[in-house]
Amino acid sequence: MAYLALYRQHRPKKLDEIVEQSHIVRALSNAITEQRLSHSYLFAGPRGTGKTSVARILARSLNCEQGPTLQPCGVCASCKSIDQGTSMDVREIDAASNRNIDDIRNIRQNMQYMAESRYKIYIIDEVHMLNDYAFNAFLKTLEEPPPNTLFILATTEAHKIPLTILSRCQRYDFRRISTKGIMSQIQKISKQESLEISAEALKTISGRAEGCMRDALSLLDQCLSFAGNHIELDDVLAVLGSVDQKTLICSIEAMIYGDIPKLLQLLDLIEAEGKDLVQFLRDLLLQLKEWLTEKPPIDTLLPEQIVELLQVLSTTEWEMKQSTQPRLSLELAMFRAGDQYRAGDRLSVLESKIRALEALSKISNSTEDPSPVDQGNPKQAVMSVEVKSPEVRKPEQVEQVVPISKESDPAKEEEKSAKPLRNDEIRMETWDQILMQVFREKISAHAILKQGKVYRRNGNTLEVLFQNDFHKKIMEKEDNKQAIERALKHHLGEVTRFVPLLPRDIQVLSSAEPLQTQEDWLIQAAIQWAGKDKVEIASPQPKENQNQKG
Incomplete structure (x- = not known):
């Protein structure tokens, strides 16, 4: 006897052998048991999920000499002729090659003859391939067929079938078979065929089938021809033309x-x-x-x-x-x-460089004297700030937070608590909560905002860095800014203005110097020319004293 492919050898013979189509098996089983059969069925679903197999099983169950039954005998003349495809009462028609109106006329002529079995059944595979004229000629026949005549239509593209045909059929949608279901079926067949297949090879075959049992068994058959009765992962990869996981x-x-x-x-x-x-x-x-x-x-x-x-x-x-x-x-x-x-890594590096430049800018723009430190209390703050000459001090661009020891003055503690959060505190502790509130208010604004990085908090302004102009323009829209500023006010406790920036904006801001009065400019020029130790800053004298000296 000629060799049969595995998917033909192990085609299900009964409804309870169908893999993972329980909703269809149950409906058809009840229809057979209770004699509530429709005159036309439509089986729709992906390839290799059991549409034609269920159609043949239904034909065997109805025309078996012991039927209608859920367990066809498989040995009677009707069952054998259906299995061999020689039954005169069960005809399988391929609509891809019999798609014209003449083919439908042949079906109508054949329906006039009396059936030898209980039912005359027509299985039309890939029915969506019929042309418009054939569909129109098929309408009346499908709506009112002769007694004991059954149509089973199968298709992978149900959306191409006219609604007038769909409305005349009971439709059943077949689902893709899960990888677990395919693995279980292959293991069952492997035991029957005395095959040895590794777990990795079994998983690869089942996953590559993409829910199609016929594809899985065809691939298994191909691996058998390549490697014999012992199949390993390398054999499957060689057949598939795939590379290994290491590569x-x-x-x-x-x-x-x-x-x-x-x-x-x-x-x-x-x-x-x-x-x-x-x-x-x-x-x-x-x-x-x-x-x-x-x-x-x-x-x-x-x-x-x-x-x-x-x-x-x-x-x-x-x-x-x-x-x-x-x-x-x-x-x-x-x-x-x-x-x-x-x-993403470059953005993190840029952020760290910006923070380092901020720290250097703060150190260079402020004059600090160390305050006495209590050696017995290591938790005490390290230093405090005292400015010698306020007339010379430049206005700070970014508000600084100076650590204060636990033994400091309570008034200073209140002043500290009133100051805004530092950049790292906003980013690490509060920024995620701000993002979540923006997400609840406006999802589109959240999608862009989460791409940004907190640059700094400048007084009542929060500056956020973005990488392209598109993101910045989206964030500058009034409705987006309002949603973000509401979240900032809720979580930071004060009205905070949201400002989106680009990397080039940071370079402009860092290079900009605060405006100085003429007096400040003269003092700074003197310090640079003569040195800080040799410059003495005198407070301005009243005009009366100047007049007396004159």
Whole structure:
């Protein structure tokens, strides 16, 4: 006897053997038991989910000599002829090759003859391929068929079927089979066929089937031809044309860390082994998707960064298929994804540099004398500030918070508590709460605001740094600013103005010097020319004293 493919050998023979379509099995079982059969059924769903198998089982259950029954015998003449496809009363028609009005006329003529079995059943596969004329000719027949005539229509694209046909059928939607369900069925078949398959190979086959049992069994059959009765992961990868997980991890590391020579070398190796780059991209996306629910082996890779990588790479397959240089499209997409990943690190570095420059600016713009420190109390503050000559002091651009010891004056404590929070306190303790309130008020403003970084709090103004003009323009809209300022007032306890900035704005602000009076300018010039120790600042004398001296 000629060899039959696994999916044909192990096609279900009874309704209770159907995998993960319990809602359909239950409905049809009740219809058979209670004799409440419709004259037309529509089975819709993805490929390889059991539509044709259920149609054949339903035909066997109705025309079995012991039926109608849920357990067809499989040995009577009717059951055997249906299994072999030779039954005169159960006809399977492929609508892709019999799609014209003449084919529908042949069905109508055949319906006139008396059935040898209990029912005359027509299974029309891929019914959406019929043309408009055939559908129109089929309407009356489908609506009022002769007694004991049953139509079972199967399709993968139900949206292409006219509504006039849909309204005349009982529709059942088949679902994709889960990976767990496919694994269980393959294990069952492996025991029957005396096969040995590793857990990794079983998981790979089941996942690559994408919910299609027929694809899974076809892939298993192909692996059997390649590796024999003992199947390992390497055998499955060789049949699929996929790379191993180690190569995928190395490629992702080279991509996110900007190691372009290593990435190009890996792509050369993949092509040298005869692997398809489109399949490599699919494996790469699948690996990143799995890391969203599992801990990735790359510790620095966060879930939000994985999502950004997926967004960049998800459209690359279409670009590769349209391009005359698919490898170049893949390389450019991986370079873009790596740059976007590293952009977050560059922003953190820029933020730390800005904070360091702020600290240096505060030190250089203020004159500080150390105050006596209580050696017995290590928790006491280190220093306090006393300004010698207020006339020379430049106005501070950023409000400073000076630590105060526990033994200081209560009035100073009240003054400290009234001062605004520091930048790090806003960012670490309060910023997440501000973002959450903005999210509740206006989601679109929150989506852009969370991309920004708190730059500084300047009096009653909070400055937030953004990386591009688009984000800044969105934040400058009046409704967005009002929502953010309401959140700032609620969490900071005072009215605070929100100001979005760009990196170039920071350079302008840092280079700007406060305006000085003529007197301040003269004092500063004297200090720079003669030195601070040799300049004595005298308070201005009253005009009366000047007149007396004159």
